[in-house]
Amino acid sequence: xxxxxxxxxxxxxxxxxxxxxxxxxxxxxxxxxxxxxxxxxxxxxxxxxxxxxxxxxxxxxxxxxxxxxxxxxxxxxxxxxxxxxxxxxxxxxxxxxxxxxxxxxxxxxxxxxxxxxxxxxxxxxxxxxxxxxxxxxxxxxxxxxxxxxxxxxxxxxxxxxxxxxxxxxxxxxxxxxxxxxxxxxxxxxxxxxxxxxxxxxxxxxxxxxxxxxxxxxxxxxxxxxxxxxxxxxxxxxxxxxxxxxxxxxxxxxxxxxxxxxxxxxxxxxxxxxxxxxxxxxxxxxxxxxxxxxxxxxxxxxxxxxxxxxxxxxx
Amino acid sequence: xxxxxxxxxxxxxxxxxxxxxxxxxxxxxxxxxxxxxxxxxxxxxxxxxxxxxxxxxxxxxxxxxxxxxxxxxxxxxxxxxxxxxxxxxxxxxxxxxxxxxxxxxxxxxxxxxxxxxxxxxxxxxxxxxxxxxxxxxxxxxxxxxxxxxxxxxxxxxxxxxxxxxxxxxxxxxxxxxxxxxxxxxxxxxxxxxxxxxxxxxxxxxxxxxxxxxxxxxxxxxxxxxxxxxxxxxxxxxxxxxxxxxxxxxxxxxxxxxxxxxxxxxxxxxxxxxxxxxxxxxxxxxxxxxxxxxxxxxxxxxxxxxxxxxxxxxxxxxxxxxxxxxxxxxxxxxxxxxxxxxxxxxxxxxxx
Numbered sequence: 001x002x003x004x005x006x007x008x009x010x011x012x013x014x015x016x017x018x019x020x021x022x023x024x025x026x027x028x029x030x031x032x033x034x035x036x037x038x039x040x041x042x043x044x045x046x047x048x049x050x051x052x053x054x055x056x057x058x059x060x061x062x063x064x065x066x067x068x069x070x071x072x073x074x075x076x077x078x079x080x081x082x083x084x085x086x087x088x089x090x091x092x093x094x095x096x097x098x099x100x101x102x103x104x105x106x107x108x109x110x111x112x113x114x115x116x117x118x119x120x121x122x123x124x125x126x127x128x129x130x131x132x133x134x135x136x137x138x139x140x141x142x143x144x145x146x147x148x149x150x151x152x153x154x155x156x157x158x159x160x161x162x163x164x165x166x167x168x169x170x171x172x173x174x175x176x177x178x179x180x181x182x183x184x185x186x187x188x189x190x191x192x193x194x195x196x197x198x199x200x201x202x203x204x205x206x207x208x209x210x211x212x213x214x215x216x217x218x219x220x221x222x223x224x225x226x227x228x229x230x231x232x233x234x235x236x237x238x239x240x241x242x243x244x245x246x247x248x249x250x251x252x253x254x255x256x257x258x259x260x261x262x263x264x265x266x267x268x269x270x271x272x273x274x275x276x277x278x279x280x281x282x283x284x285x286x287x288x289x290x291x292x293x294x295x296x297x298x299x300x301x302x303x304x305x306x307x308x309x310x311x312x313x314x
Numbered sequence: 315x316x317x318x319x320x321x322x323x324x325x326x327x328x329x330x331x332x333x334x335x336x337x338x339x340x341x342x343x344x345x346x347x348x349x350x351x352x353x354x355x356x357x358x359x360x361x362x363x364x365x366x367x368x369x370x371x372x373x374x375x376x377x378x379x380x381x382x383x384x385x386x387x388x389x390x391x392x393x394x395x396x397x398x399x400x401x402x403x404x405x406x407x408x409x410x411x412x413x414x415x416x417x418x419x420x421x422x423x424x425x426x427x428x429x430x431x432x433x434x435x436x437x438x439x440x441x442x443x444x445x446x447x448x449x450x451x452x453x454x455x456x457x458x459x460x461x462x463x464x465x466x467x468x469x470x471x472x473x474x475x476x477x478x479x480x481x482x483x484x485x486x487x488x489x490x491x492x493x494x495x496x497x498x499x500x501x502x503x504x505x506x507x508x509x510x511x512x513x514x515x516x517x518x519x520x521x522x523x524x525x526x527x528x529x530x531x532x533x534x535x536x537x538x539x540x541x542x543x544x545x546x547x548x549x550x551x552x553x554x555x556x557x558x559x560x561x562x563x564x565x566x567x568x569x570x571x572x573x574x575x576x577x578x579x580x581x582x583x584x585x586x587x588x589x590x591x592x593x594x595x596x597x598x599x600x601x602x603x604x605x606x607x608x609x610x611x612x613x614x615x616x617x618x619x620x621x622x623x624x625x626x627x628x629x630x631x632x633x634x635x636x637x638x639x640x641x642x643x644x645x646x647x648x649x650x651x652x653x654x655x656x657x658x659x660x661x662x663x664x665x
Contacts, residue, residue, distance in 0.1 A: 040458065040459075042401075042458075042462065046641075086645065086648065086649070090649065090652060092648045092649070092651075092652070093648070095399055095401060095458040096595060096599060096644070096648060097645070097648060099401065099592060099595050099644065100596075100641055100644035100645040100648060101641070101645070102592075102641070103589075103592060103596070103637065103640050103641030103644060104638060104641025104642055104644075104645060105641070106637060106641070107634055107635075107636075107637025107638035107639075107640065107641050108638050108641075110632070110634035110637055111347060111632050111634040111635055111637070111638050114632035114634055115350070115351050115632055231466055231469075234462065234463065234465075234466050235466075237459060237462065237463070238459075238463055241459060276474040276477065276478050278470035278471065278473045278474035278477070279470075279474065281466075281470045282466070282467050282470045282471065285463040285464070285466045285467045286467060288459075288463055289445075289449070289455075289460050289463055289464070289467075292449065292453075292455045292456070292459070292460060293449055293452075293453040293455050301456070305456075306456070306458065
């Protein structure tokens with residue numbers, strides 16, 4: 001047991017948790033904004049993949065990492081706008097559109113990647129982000145090197161969590177988002193444009209999903225592979241539910257999942273795992289499904305989620 | 315001025331016109347990508363067509379690929395008819411594949427093995443689909459998210475099997491042991507891969523159509539989907555109908571996995587389904603949830619997939635074009651469906 005505890009409190013292990021949690025935190029916050037406005041975005045898996053690809057490509061061609069991040073964010077926003085067009089403006093069924101956006105974006109990502117880079121035996125890579133120690137803070141024992149000697153995108157994720165909470169709960173726009181997600185009819189009567197607010201929330205969500213994709217291909221793996229996202233978008237969908245549509249809780253859920261994932265990787269590496277690692281990877285999905293059943297008594301999901309808003313329908 | 319007007323009914327020719335419109339729009343939109351890749355649009359689509367439907371061998375290959383999508387398409391169509399939002403056909407397919415592989419590896423007379431494989435696969439798929447349906451009926455849990463998340467659970471369960479107890483001890487590859495030779499589905503045409511499962515898929519479509527359109531259960535499924543309050547008022551046990559729909563839908567998706575194991579791969583590996591479960595959603599939407607429409611819709615997607623490989627070899631356009639076409643077709647179809655809800659009316663300037 002103490003051996004396990006020692007493993008857990010190693011600097012490298014803590015740092016790994018933070019790194020695994022970062023793309024999940026971005027993606028989860030992105031999905032949360034979208035869902036709080038009443039739009040389920042199942043396009044997340046494909047949006048992350050396409051953003052990872054465009055960001056990687058932009059960096060690979062220009063040599064600039066931040067240009068790559070910008071391109072990834074813009075890609076996410078564009079695909080968010082597409083999903084919003086179908087779901088918020090045209091009122092089409094959100095889950096089917098989301099699957100459509102995922103199929104379309106992943107197909108496009110594969111297609112363009114193969115077109116630009118061809119079929120190479122060794123996938124091209126870039127010199128990705130390097131860790132950026134924060135003065136003073138990174139000198140704190142254990143916690144310092146684990147938390148404050150990270151990629152700049154990690155710090156952005158750390159700032160994004162309180163910022164998301166502030167925007168959602170403390171700004172007029174955040175109030176509009178919550179209103180159109182809970183009671184679009186009332187929001188409309190109060191003069192809030194339901195469609196415009198949903199557009200904005202889904203596009204903001206897309207930007208965050210883009211950051212998640214950028215992190216994967218430009219900081220974590222420094223290459224684009226077809227499995228670069230491998231279900232992390234679906235994990236984010238689960239984490240939003242598990243985090244009860246709250247920025248803090250969702251980010252906490254991302255951290256918890258990252259802990260389980262990092263633990264699983266350690267156990268695999270140390271060869272002491274008698275439990276198949278897949279069992280750990282299944283956990284967030286099973287927990288979420290169970291949590292949904294338990295939580296269903298006190299409805300916490302945005303009430304207008306999955307419901308299109310059409311002004312003329314009364 | 316033009317105005318959108320709510321439509322009260324849709325003419326029957328829409329069932330054919332809308333998918334064709336969506337597919338046409340898709341091919342036009344995707345021709346931009348072909349041009350981007352520096353190939354001739356007509357040449358690329360031409361190669362795609364000849365390589366998938368141009369000769370009898372090509373047609374058999376397309377049909378082999380269409381079979382699992384006919385099953386998943388039917389699974390989704392049945393579920394969506396009842397407004398049971400089954401996004402989990404992928405996981406149900408995988409469960410069906412695993413169960414049938416398990417049964418197929420037991421030595422027994424061939425025909426018996428095939429029947430038991432189908433039964434086990436259908437039962438496994440149905441069991442998986444029952445989870446989101448039960449959660450919805452008993453706990454009011456959203457079926458979209460729960461059925462989607464179950465896909466990942468089943469996928470990891472499959473991986474745990476083929477990287478654990480099923481792992482090939484000699485090669486170390488994460489693949490299951492093969493099923494018994496006697497359990498391999500018979501090939502219907504010498505020199506092709508056209509197997510018995512393809513025919514079963516083609517028969518399943520009219521059977522499911524009959525079930526939906528002509529039987530009491532089908533009537534209940536339709537009413538539950540169209541108007542659950544009216545269904546309840548009319549004495550239909552909506553919860554029970556949802557559970558039955560889930561069983562049927564899951565069983566169909568499970569059969570897709572059975573066909574892949576018994577007729578194509580004869581074992582289970584991690585990439586046994588290249589997303590056939592999600593393709594089923596595309597197929598069902600293109601078919602406007604009509605079981606008979608599922609067959610041509612699945613053949614279309616299968617032809618695109620089969621033809622894309624040859625197109626890529628001949629023109630250098632990446633074969634992933636087929637994935638883009640699939641996504642675009644779904645989105646285009648959703649937009650086209652707006653014509654069933656609205657009509658564009660010309661309104662005079664002065665009213």
